[in-house]
Amino acid sequence: MHHLKRYYLLGLLLLALVTLSACIAPAANPAPATADTTPTPVAASATEALSTTVTTVTAPTPSTGPATIQHEGGETTFTTVPQRVIVLEYSFADALFALDLQPIGYADDGVPAYLLKLLKATTAEPVGTRNEPNLELIARLKPDLIIADTTRHTTIYAQLNQIAPTVIFDSYRGSYETQIEIFEKMSQIFHKEALAKQVIADARQAFTAAQKLAAGHERNISVGVLAGTGFTAHSNASYMGTLLAGLGLPTALEPLEGKSQFLVDLEGIVTLKPEAIVVTCSPEDRGLWGEWTSKPVWQQLDAVKNQRVYVFNRDLWSKSRGLLSLHLVLRDAETSGLLAGESSRSVTCPDAVEE
Amino acid sequence: MATSSILPNRQVPPATRLPPRSLLVLGLPICLGALLLAMLTSIAFGAAEINATTVWQAIVNFNPENTNHLIIQTLRMPRAVTAALVGAALAVAGAIMQGLTRNPLADPGLLGIEAGAAFAVVGAVFLFQINSLGTYAVFAFAGGGLTAIAVYGLGSAGHGGPTPLKLTLAGAAISALLSSLTTAIMLFNQRTLEEVRFWLVGSVAGRDFALIGQALPYLVIGLGLALVLGRQITTLNLGDDIAKGLGQSTVWIKTFSAIAVVLLAGVSVALAGPIGFVGLVIPHVVRFFVGVDYRWIVPYSMLIGGTFLVLCDVIGRVVARPSELAVGVMTALIGGPVFIALVRWKVKR
Numbered sequence: 001m002h003h004l005k006r007y008y009l010l011g012l013l014l015l016a017l018v019t020l021s022a023c024i025a026p027a028a029n030p031a032p033a034t035a036d037t038t039p040t041p042v043a044a045s046a047t048e049a050l051s052t053t054v055t056t057v058t059a060p061t062p063s064t065g066p067a068t069i070q071h072e073g074g075e076t077t078f079t080t081v082p083q084r085v086i087v088l089e090y091s092f093a094d095a096l097f098a099l100d101l102q103p104i105g106y107a108d109d110g111v112p113a114y115l116l117k118l119l120k121a122t123t124a125e126p127v128g129t130r131n132e133p134n135l136e137l138i139a140r141l142k143p144d145l146i147i148a149d150t151t152r153h154t155t156i157y158a159q160l161n162q163i164a165p166t167v168i169f170d171s172y173r174g175s176y177e178t179q180i181e182i183f184e185k186m187s188q189i190f191h192k193e194a195l196a197k198q199v200i201a202d203a204r205q206a207f208t209a210a211q212k213l214a215a216g217h218e219r220n221i222s223v224g225v226l227a228g229t230g231f232t233a234h235s236n237a238s239y240m241g242t243l244l245a246g247l248g249l250p251t252a253l254e255p256l257e258g259k260s261q262f263l264v265d266l267e268g269i270v271t272l273k274p275e276a277i278v279v280t281c282s283p284e285d286r287g288l289w290g291e292w293t294s295k296p297v298w299q300q301l302d303a304v305k306n307q308r309v310y311v312f313n314r315d316l317w318s319k320s321r322g323l324l325s326l327h328l329v330l331r332d333a334e335t336s337g338l339l340a341g342e343s344s345r346s347v348t349c350p351d352a353v354e355e
Numbered sequence: 356m357a358t359s360s361i362l363p364n365r366q367v368p369p370a371t372r373l374p375p376r377s378l379l380v381l382g383l384p385i386c387l388g389a390l391l392l393a394m395l396t397s398i399a400f401g402a403a404e405i406n407a408t409t410v411w412q413a414i415v416n417f418n419p420e421n422t423n424h425l426i427i428q429t430l431r432m433p434r435a436v437t438a439a440l441v442g443a444a445l446a447v448a449g450a451i452m453q454g455l456t457r458n459p460l461a462d463p464g465l466l467g468i469e470a471g472a473a474f475a476v477v478g479a480v481f482l483f484q485i486n487s488l489g490t491y492a493v494f495a496f497a498g499g500g501l502t503a504i505a506v507y508g509l510g511s512a513g514h515g516g517p518t519p520l521k522l523t524l525a526g527a528a529i530s531a532l533l534s535s536l537t538t539a540i541m542l543f544n545q546r547t548l549e550e551v552r553f554w555l556v557g558s559v560a561g562r563d564f565a566l567i568g569q570a571l572p573y574l575v576i577g578l579g580l581a582l583v584l585g586r587q588i589t590t591l592n593l594g595d596d597i598a599k600g601l602g603q604s605t606v607w608i609k610t611f612s613a614i615a616v617v618l619l620a621g622v623s624v625a626l627a628g629p630i631g632f633v634g635l636v637i638p639h640v641v642r643f644f645v646g647v648d649y650r651w652i653v654p655y656s657m658l659i660g661g662t663f664l665v666l667c668d669v670i671g672r673v674v675a676r677p678s679e680l681a682v683g684v685m686t687a688l689i690g691g692p693v694f695i696a697l698v699r700w701k702v703k704r
Contacts, residue, residue: 109545129545228553230561262678263553265560267402267426284546287487295563297425 067188072150073157073168081190082145086164088133089149090115091171094322095183098199099192105141107133112315113352114328139163145189171321173260175242179321203323210247210330210339217341218248222274222303224261225318226281226288226349233264239321243329244278247339266297276308277301278338280317281349289349310338311346316353328353374644379651382644386658390439393665397435398427400669402676429563437562438668438682439661441627442637444574446660447581448619449634450641450652454588455612456519462634463620465523466613469629470530471502472621473555474537481540481547491554492566492625496573499621505529507613517609518595557630557683559668570622577618578657584612585650592647630683632690633660639697663689 068077086105087093093106097118106119108126125141128134130152138146143164148157151172160166167189169182180200187196223240224233234240235253238260245251252272256262269277281289289311292298303309312332316325332353333339336346399410405423412418413427445463452461463469475498479485485494506529510522541548587608591598598605623630637660638652645651667685674680 131545131548132542228550230553256675256678259678264678265402265430267430268678270422270426271403282546284484284550285486287485287490291487291489296419296429297422300422300425 067191069167069185069189071167071169071185072154073161073166076165076167078145078165078189082143082165084141084143085145085147086127086138086141086143087147088127088153089130089147089171090319091179091182091321092147092149092169092186093119094320094324095186098183098323099187099190099195101190101192104143105138110315110319112320112325113354114316114325115320115322117354133160135159135163147186173237174239174321175237175260176239176246177242179239179323183323199323203326206327206330207246210333213334213339214248214341217339218250219275219308219341220273221249221251221276221278222253222269222272223251223278224264224280225314226279226292227285227314228288230263230265231269231279231292232261233268234261234318235259240278240280240318243326247333249276249278249338266292266295270297270301274301274303275306276310276338276341277303278310278312280312280314282314283349283351285314286349307343308341309346310336310344311349312336313350313353374646379645383654383658386655386662390658390662390665393662393669394435394439397438397665397669398431400672401426401431430561433563433567434559434561434668435665436564436567437559437626438665440567440570440574441559441623441630442633442664443657443661444577444619444623445630445633445664446637446641446656447578447653448616448623450638450649450656451581451584451588451612451616451619452634453638454592454649454652455609455616456522457592457594458519458523459639460635461523462631463616463623464530464629464631464634465526466616466620467502467506467526467530467533468499468617468620469624469631470533470537471505472496472499472624473629474498474502474533476554477537477540477547477551480550481544486550488561489566491628492569495628496621496625499624500617502529502533503613503617503621516606517613553681554628556681557628557686558681559627559664560679560681562626566626570626573618573622577615577622580611580615581619581653584608584615585648585653588612588649589647592649628683630664630686632686632694633664636690636694636697637663640693643697 066077066079068075084104085096085101087096087103088107090107090112093103093111093115096103097115102122103119103124105125105127107128107130109129109131111119125137127137127141130149133153133156135156138160146160146164146166148160148166148168149172150168150170153160153168157166157168167185169185171179171182174182180203183200184193184196187193221244222233223238223244224231226232233253234251235255236242236245236251237255241251241253241260251274253264279289293304298304310333312329316328316332320329337344398414399405399407403423403426405413405426409423410427413421413424414432417428418424448463449461452463452465453459455461456465458465472495475494476491478498479490479494485491506522506526507517509525509529511517513521515521541551587598587603590601590603591605591608591612595605598608620634638656641652641655641659645655664682664686667689668682670689671680671682671685
């Protein structure tokens with residue numbers, strides 16, 4: 001009797017799961033993975049969509065001896081250039097495209113729009129979410145390199161390494177400079193150091209231009225993500241914190257117990273006395289944005305009274321952390337009035353940025 | 356009588372366990388004082404350093420131009436009030452559930468209210484992309500209420516009406532089903548997981564007086580019902596047959612008790628998300644001091660439950676400054692050991 005009830009429950013659950021998965025299954029990207037040579041130059045249109053970052057397309061350089069890479073999981077030596085790469089964090093996908101390569105698989109739990117556009121132009125397939133990559137899907141694609149992130153994938157590092165050589169970097173909690181170091185290391189794996197130098201130079205140039213715009217408008221800011229039911233503040237050790245500090249917009253918030261970003265309440269923002277506030281959120285969070293900004297304490301903040309609250313797309317600003325996305329982020333910062341210290345032109349959580 | 360102790364077959368002479376009536380009457384204002392003190396502590400404490408004079412000024416002489424006053428009035432006071440109300444409601448709901456089902460391990464979760472509320476909120480976030488505490492509350496209350504009705508209906512089917520065993524089984528089955536579906540949605544849709552994960556732990560941060568105002572009528576009715584039903588639940592606790600023999604209409608008592616539980620637990624989950632342990636532990640702590648009479652258990656649960664949750668919230672804010680631990684985490688961290696200590700003490704006797 002008891003068993004019957006359990007089977008009944010189990011059956012119901014299975015039925016529900018099937019129904020659910022039918023609803024949720026990705027509508028697009030049915031293209032099967034053909035075993036063609038993967039690191040081909042990205043479709044020109046996709047590259048052009050991303051401003052002027054990648055200007056010279058170098059022909060695939062022949063391997064110049066083995067490359068040894070230091071990463072958070074130790075040391076990995078590559079005797080040949082990996083051809084089938086799976087990336088488990090968005091910044092790594094961004095880096096591959098910046099290096100004129102493309103992945104065969106990527107973690108997907110809401111890829112930032114600009115990146116999705118690039119990925120759609122390839123045969124790359126999703127391999128589960130960043131939190132829970134699907135090892136079976138990964139193995140099925142027969143990768144010869146997996147690039148993982150310490151925050152989410154340390155626990156499955158050994159399993160990933162059994163499938164293919166895996167390098168693991170700290171992108172999620174890493175600063176702006178860390179992202180550049182990771183990018184350099186990735187370029188060594190593919191013997192693309194020359195191209196990497198140029199991509200980094202481009203990024204630095206765009207960054208310097210932004211710094212010039214912001215010169216004379218240095219202010220204390222608060223920066224964070226509005227999502228769920230609260231505000232996750234990003235400290236002066238986070239990617240967004242270091243990026244904005246480099247532009248003369250430092251945040252006073254220190255990291256807490258090794259965490260570069262953590263939940264704070266409205267009171268926490270008040271105590272930081274920010275002259276400007278940078279908020280990133282998704283279009284789905286507009287309800288929360290309305291709730292949050294109607295609070296009397298929020299309206300009493302100097303930054304709010306002076307119209308110095310700048311709202312950006314969360315996917316692009318806090319999830320991408322790439323050198324391609326950097327150009328889009330800097331463009332956002334300029335057009336919003338943030339850099340020049342002008343009144344904010346943002347109203348609510350903006351739509352995704354595609355190019 | 357012994358059914359209310361954790362080991363039902365162990366005889367506890369009730370006469371010696373009941374404190375004198377005068378002591379019970381005296382205890383109520385003391386507990387009320389403790390609750391008010393806890394709420395004052397909660398209001399005086401936060402990320403911003405605000406001295407005691409300003410705190411007092413903000414309460415008695417509110418100036419809407421003053422940021423500190425606004426922090427006290429619009430952030431800290433609603434938070435303290437929410438914690439007090441939710442703690443009181445959960446403890447009373449738990450006490451009634453334990454009396455109603457004669458199951459010392461019962462709590463409001465047994466009727467599937469928390470699982471139903473969580474499922475409704477997660478489903479609504481996934482399907483309609485709702486995202487504000489106000490809309491969460493509506494879905495949570497509706498989901499919790501509907502689930503409780505389904506559990507109660509299923510538990511009342513067949514002859515004999517709603518027996519404790521049938522209610523427990525129906526609640527466990529439906530809760531398990533809904534929890535799996537909730538997990539399934541969150542695994543399939545990462546965005547939903549991110550949106551609701553803080554709500555799902557249970558928190559009293561960021562609630563405002565408007566939300567409390569919407570919840571208040573249900574709370575008042577629920578608590579009123581509980582206070583009125585105290586005598587009948589005490590009798591019911593002796594067993595259906597004895598209660599019937601004493602001339603009680605057990606079906607009506609059970610129905611009204613269930614309504615009170617649904618109102619109280621439904622409002623709690625709407626205000627603060629699913630918070631565990633309060634409904635389970637507080638009634639046992641209360642029974643430890645005041646005995647088995649529900650006329651006393653209900654008001655004491657109200658006051659001690661409120662105090663407990665307010666203190667949990669304060670501690671959650673102290674240990675992780677300037678960030679905070681959600682109150683739902685703290686209730687389990689503190690409630691767990693208390694419960695184990697209580698069980699060990701009872702086993703020893």
